[in-house]
Amino acid sequence: MDELAGRLGRRVLGQLEMIRQIGAFTLITFGVTVTKLGVAPQVVRPLIREQIVRSGVRLLPIIAFIGTALGLLIIGQTLRLLHQVGQQELVGSLIVTVLIRELAPLTAALVVLARVGTPTVVELGTARALGEVEALEALGIDPIHYLVVPRVMGITIAVFALSVYLLLFALASGWLVSVVSNVSLPLGTYLGQIAGALRWQDFPLLAAKSLTFGGVGALIACYQGLARPLRLEEVPGAATRTVAQSVVAFLVLDAVFLVLQLLTFS
Amino acid sequence: MNALPVIELVGAGISAEVGAEPLLRGVSWTVFAGDFWVITGSHGSGKSVLLETLAGIRPCAAGNLRWFGQPFQVTGSEDSGQSALRRRLGLVFEGGGRVFSQLSVAENIALPVSYHDGCSMGEALYRTAPLRSALDLDRLAAAPAGRVGRGWMQRVALGRALALQPEVLLLDNPVAGLDPSHLRWWQEFLVALAAGHPVTHGRPVTLVLTADDARPWDGIGRQFAETRDRAWQVLAEPVPSGLEDAISQRPGLLSPTV
Numbered sequence: 001m002d003e004l005a006g007r008l009g010r011r012v013l014g015q016l017e018m019i020r021q022i023g024a025f026t027l028i029t030f031g032v033t034v035t036k037l038g039v040a041p042q043v044v045r046p047l048i049r050e051q052i053v054r055s056g057v058r059l060l061p062i063i064a065f066i067g068t069a070l071g072l073l074i075i076g077q078t079l080r081l082l083h084q085v086g087q088q089e090l091v092g093s094l095i096v097t098v099l100i101r102e103l104a105p106l107t108a109a110l111v112v113l114a115r116v117g118t119p120t121v122v123e124l125g126t127a128r129a130l131g132e133v134e135a136l137e138a139l140g141i142d143p144i145h146y147l148v149v150p151r152v153m154g155i156t157i158a159v160f161a162l163s164v165y166l167l168l169f170a171l172a173s174g175w176l177v178s179v180v181s182n183v184s185l186p187l188g189t190y191l192g193q194i195a196g197a198l199r200w201q202d203f204p205l206l207a208a209k210s211l212t213f214g215g216v217g218a219l220i221a222c223y224q225g226l227a228r229p230l231r232l233e234e235v236p237g238a239a240t241r242t243v244a245q246s247v248v249a250f251l252v253l254d255a256v257f258l259v260l261q262l263l264t265f266s
Numbered sequence: 267m268n269a270l271p272v273i274e275l276v277g278a279g280i281s282a283e284v285g286a287e288p289l290l291r292g293v294s295w296t297v298f299a300g301d302f303w304v305i306t307g308s309h310g311s312g313k314s315v316l317l318e319t320l321a322g323i324r325p326c327a328a329g330n331l332r333w334f335g336q337p338f339q340v341t342g343s344e345d346s347g348q349s350a351l352r353r354r355l356g357l358v359f360e361g362g363g364r365v366f367s368q369l370s371v372a373e374n375i376a377l378p379v380s381y382h383d384g385c386s387m388g389e390a391l392y393r394t395a396p397l398r399s400a401l402d403l404d405r406l407a408a409a410p411a412g413r414v415g416r417g418w419m420q421r422v423a424l425g426r427a428l429a430l431q432p433e434v435l436l437l438d439n440p441v442a443g444l445d446p447s448h449l450r451w452w453q454e455f456l457v458a459l460a461a462g463h464p465v466t467h468g469r470p471v472t473l474v475l476t477a478d479d480a481r482p483w484d485g486i487g488r489q490f491a492e493t494r495d496r497a498w499q500v501l502a503e504p505v506p507s508g509l510e511d512a513i514s515q516r517p518g519l520l521s522p523t524v
Contacts, residue, residue, distance in 0.1 A: 040381040123368075134323050135364040138357040139378045139426065140349050146381070 032144040051154020067169025075174025083183045092193030108162040109213035117221045118239040124225025125235035152218040159214025217246045269298035279328030293498040303474040304487035311493040313476040321357040356427030360439040363423020367412025375425040417448040437475040
């Protein structure tokens with residue numbers, strides 16, 4: 001029993017230490033972002049653009065597919081069900097609650113994490129293992145500024161943009177399925193119901209959620225790749241940890257946002 | 267001696283990791299402007315760690331490090347003053363020079379110029395073209411740096427370090443494993459750098475070099491030292507048949523190549 005408690009305690013302490021280190025890494029990255037805002041823009045801006053293309057533009061097709069599928073499944077099914085019970089006016093509330101407040105930012109963040117998180121860990125872990133980080137330091141180039149800041153900014157912006165696109169595709173496909181399934185809901189009424197259910201707080205909430213998810217996922221990926229020395233064979237393990245820790249972080253943050261939402265929306 | 271001290275170690279302990287047993291103890295050593303040090307020692311004797319400590323990559327386990335008369339401490343984040351000091355020193359790592367494998371040969375050399383001078387990569391590539399030519403890297407300019415041969419990688423690392431026009435160049439075992447033609451090129455290039463090469467606008471560069479074997483640097487280096495049994499020992503200072511002889515034996519060495 002004591003042994004079990006000891007193992008559990010060590011595990012909990014290990015996780016708390018990890019959270020502390022990621023927190024410290026986040027503060028360092030934030031500090032470097034602020035203090036080096038105007039430093040080497042000709043180097044950093046192209047890196048941010050490259051990251052947006054990689055994490056955002058190239059993922060647009062898959063986001064379009066997922067958004068369309070979500071629209072068909074959630075909005076389409078919900079519309080049909082509400083039509084059967086004569087409660088079509090609730091469609092706006094349902095879409096706002098399920099899609100805008102919850103699914104869009106979470107899904108976009110998970111897609112980006114799955115497609116970009118692992119390569120980020122591998123790239124940074126390899127750079128660290130090959131000594132490229134020390135090479136940057138020797139050249140007077142801050143490795144956080146050159147390697148981490150562009151990735152965090154690019155991925156954060158990408159998750160926000162992809163959340164919006166996912167939402168648009170879901171709303172469009174949801175209305176299309178209502179047309180196909182003979183649910184009498186004109187486009188104006190459909191959009192009107194959504195607009196009626198939206199509150200002004202939903203816009204900053206969507207932005208805050210998607211930016212936070214993107215930033216946190218990117219920071220965890222960068223931390224796992226860069227913050228401690230890795231041997232080449234340790235890189236795949238770090239990639240797996242990134243996905244697991246990010247998913248847990250997203251769910252915890254989602255719960256925090258829900259509490260904030262309940263406090264501010266009431 | 268009129269030359270100014272550029273790097274000073276005072277009672278320094280040299281350790282590979284923070285808290286680890288020092289590889290070298292009590293190193294008190296001054297590098298003066300114009301010196302050409304050759305440091306020899308067996309594998310694991312602490313040469314590379316010593317050089318990385320001199321370059322401010324690793325902290326001293328004990329004692330002090332001074333750059334250009336100013337105390338330098340390794341910190342997590344450097345202020346602009348420390349960053350400016352750091353640019354006056356160049357470091358070439360051993361074993362391929364730790365080039366940035368994602369960038370091309372030309373981009374590796376141009377990156378520090380673009381970063382510190384605030385110019386675009388295109389302009390930095392243009393500005394570093396003469397340096398690239400001096401290193402015979404023109405034909406490899408577009409190649410990914412991680413895919414060129416080891417000897418060429420080492421030159422890329424040299425170019426990257428020279429791009430910021432450092433006053434002191436630290437070279438960690440630069441010729442280890444290189445074939446005779448590369449070795450000859452390095453000997454001649456470093457002699458020219460020490461005397462004032464066109465790539466540094468004729469300004470002599472202070473050199474500190476480590477090597478497994480001192481023989482290739484006999485008659486080229488000016489000062490010799492050795493790391494052995496956790497101790498630092500200066501072997502000869504200066505070597506009589508030094509730089510001037512080496513230059514006189516290689517006519518045309520200092521002729522402009524850029």
